[in-house]
Each structure stands twice: as C-alpha cells, then as structure tokens.
Amino acid sequence: MKLLQKSIEDFTYLVQTKLITIPKVEWWLLKYSDLHKKTSDFVYSQHLFKMEDGSTVRIPPFGEPTDQEKFLDLYKALDIICEFHRNEKYFKQELTDYQKIKDSQSDLKKWIAKNECLGAEKYICFLVDYLDYSENAEHLNIYVHSSKELEIYIARQDFKNTIEFLEIFNELYWVQEILPENMNKTKIEITE
Helix, strand or coil, X not given: CHHHHHHHHHHHHHCCCCCECHHHHHHHHHHCHHHHHHHHHHHCCCCEEECCCXXXXXXXXXXXXXXHHHHXXXXXHHHHHHHHHCCHHHHHHHHHHHHHHCCCHHHHHHHHHHHHHHHHHHCCCHHXXXXXXXXXXXXXXXXXXXXXXXXXXXXXXXHHHHHHHHHHHHHXXXXXXXXXXXXXXXXXXXXX
C-alpha cells in the first residue's frame, strides 16, 4: 500500500510544474511496471461473481476509488499517451513526404489512403481527447478519471509531428473529403 502511495507521490512530484515530458513519463512507467502488474493482478481478482451457468464476471466496485484503482488509472492513461507517442517519428517522415506531394491530387489521395488507419481510426479522437480542454490549448492534457485533482500536461513539443500530421490529415480527409468513398465507410462504422 505504501508503494502505491509513493508511486503517485513520485508522479505528483514530477508534475509540480504541471508540465511533463514523455521521457519522464516513460521513466515513471518503467519504474512502476512491476507494481502495475502486481496491482492489476490483485485488483482484477477482486469482486468476482459466479454466474448460474458457471461463468465468472467481475463486478465493478462502487464508491470512492481505492489507491490501487487510482494507480491503475494513472498508469493506463500514461501508457496510452506513450503508445500514441511511438508514432512521432513516423509522422515526421510522413510530413516530409507530404511537403513533396502536396500539390499533386493523385499523390495526396495515395498519402491519405496510406495513413487512413492511423488518421481516421487510431488517432481519430487524439486532438479532442488531449487538446480540447481550452480554446487555446497549449499542451496536451492527460485526464485520469479516478484522480481528477491531478493536472497533467505533456509538453506539446513532444507531439509536434503528431499534431501537425493530424491537422493536415483531418483537413484533407474530413473537410475536403479527398477520399469520399472511404470516408463514408468510416462514418458508417463510427455510427454503428
């Protein structure tokens, strides 16, 4: 229990300036990866209910979140943002490619089609999830449901290429509808 509190205190210390970089987040995730595994195993073994058909389901706990749940929620939120960051180099290369082909409609269609899975699926909510907290959002805001008091901001510079890529992709894909046949299919999948 003390280690859980220390992990959250360590993270709170890292974000004293309210701005943290991805390398610091990755360091924290690595430092507490064993604790995450043990805590996850423990928490997900609790509140189990045996059904009449013999299957077992986990009933979510009610009330205030425990330290374990707060830790797991924080770890998950940080792990997700680091997962998003792993494509930063890819987006940098795609932006370089975009600059070379931006005046060719046929090449732009190929570029959009190539990046459709990332732009219209994996990263579809990225800008809203992390930059929609203010009209003039400067940095990425990480929301942790069970620890609303935590104010976590990731340096925008860490996601410079991701943000620029998504702004270009969104303009071409959603606004200009450069691939209308694919976009309609995506819209149908989203509404289902």
